[in-house]
Amino acid sequence: MTGPNQTPIGTMMCTQNQPTQNVNCLTRKVSFVFYCAPLDESNSMYEAAYGSGDVTHRAITSSASYLNNLPFVVVDADTNQVIYPYNNANGQTAAFGPKVHSNTLHDGARWVHSLPPINIPNHVNRIALHIANDAYQGYRRFQLFPWTVPNSAHCRVNVYELRSDLQERFSDANQLGQSPAENTLAAKPGSADEYYGYLNGDVWLSISHEFTDQEITRLCPPETLSRTAQGGGNTERLDVNWTVVLQPIYGAGVNSRSMAPFNVRIDALGITAKFTERAVANAVYTSNRTTVQQALRRTSPRAFAALLKAAWRVRIDTVDLSSSWRPMLGSRLHKMGVGLDVTHFDDGQENIHFVIRNQGIADRGNAFPASPGGRRLEALYEELRGDPGVSSGAVHTPWRSWVIPHDNHMHITVKFE
Incomplete structure (x- = not known):
């Protein structure tokens, strides 16, 4: 079996009429990419919902959302054991890294954070995140996006932070099909080994202590x-x-x-x-x-x-x-x-x-x-x-x-x- 920081060295197949022996199981990796919420001003989806120039319903003003240094951990969703960061014996958390700019989602400029690829141990079937103050040991009460990890070498999970009231418009504009249920992930249409979920205001309410x-x-x-x-x-x-x-x-x-x-x-x-x-x-x-x-x-x-x-x-x-x-x-x-x-x-x-x-x-x-x-x-x-x-x-x-x-x-x- 491979450890959390190792990759498989290969699989040995035996001849006909003999059993097949797997020397190593496939090491699975998951990469999370967080697309932070854009400003309401000049957001075409906001304007479609409330009209051009509306300020009454604005919520994301003056400074677009970003997550630099936000604490997080990844856990085995069935046992709640931390699998990332790998060194976590004393309750350590990982942190979001620097932000980069993106303007590809039809609703304005967003800050983007890419978490490092996370090795999934072979015995783990489902994973989940804990972020923000919910990441701290003793406060982990809400599993974010509990999800069965596919048997693929490397999966990407896109997390789109957005207002709850713009979720359906976002799905339509980005050709994502029907929006996934709250706090769940769905396969991204037309993309192999790629999934997505929505970090909306309702989910933030559940996350935050x-x-x-x-x-x-x-x-x-x-x-x-x-x-x-x-x-x-x-x-x-x-x-x-x-x-x-x-x-x-x-x-x-x-x-x-x-x-x-x-x-x-x-x-x-x-x-x-x-x-x-x-x-x-x-x-x-x-x-x-x-x-x-x-x-x-x-x-x-x-x-x-x-x-x-x-x-x-x-x-x-x-x-x-x-x-x-x-x-x-x-x-x-x-x-x-x-x-x-x-x-x-x-x-x-x-x-x-x-x-x-x-x-x-x-x-x-x-x-x-x-x-x-x-x-x-x-x-x-x-x-x-x-x-x-x-x-x-x-x-x-x-x-x-x-x-x-x-x-x-x-x-x-x-x-x-």
Whole structure:
């Protein structure tokens, strides 16, 4: 038998009336190619569905989807044993590599990721993927594309990421026949040893981890916050149970798919979280069933806790949020529920109302504005950078620590574990 990193050395056939002996079984390889979702703007299929110039139903805006460094594993679908990466004894995951450009699928420019060919052990009949936060050991709850591997030397599986509402149009335009059932693969018409499946918003909903109350407590244990009293004097302290404090956020938007803005009052901290209009558009409009609450509950409690804690310490009483969990826009961070975007904040007592937006290229990487709002943003930025739950170097603003595309918001990335 061949090992996972070996190829067969041959097959020995015996003469007539003698048994046939297979010295080695055929080594099967599978290559996965992921075609990430394109922007809705100038997407002919989007325009056919909603009309040219429609912006109401747009979900994939400003940054097309890509999957650089997204964690994944391939498992034996019957035993759940990891077969790739080959070195996985300590829970290691593999990661998507760099993206390349493609414009061949009749719906606009896409980023494409090709995973390395994966050797399928001879004893394995069916395989499946785990991706994003579902790839981590202890979180593997959803098998992506469980599939019986054909007895072919090398198969290719094309995974097309796309909005659920455009799936049938995509199948027709690319002559793929009837769309496969959700989370299944189908043979690609006219292509030997080639298969395809759809990674749509409904499948992303199933993949992505929904944080439970028990996990909120584990990731954000109760703590005592402190800050300097106004005007000096004694230090103010506040005991916080994050499982309780975050319930108004995680309880918002039950059974709702509305794009209207909404406010969540956090009474324990005296802070209002304002979710802007279309803050969850990417989660809701790429799926046929995702609700506002389901999007919020797929955002790590560490993200909300870090922002609210920092805001309380620097006496900000309102924060505007434009994006949390979103499966099909930009990088892996929001897909994995560890990213949060802030566009505006207020301090009503000192009449500070600050829009987080620079004035152009010259501001990128430079000091914060010298205004009261700019100084308050700097204090918020420093508090976030010092939070142990925030990833190192992962607070980006239109000024300090600028990276594309953060000209009009502050981005925070927290640690998943």
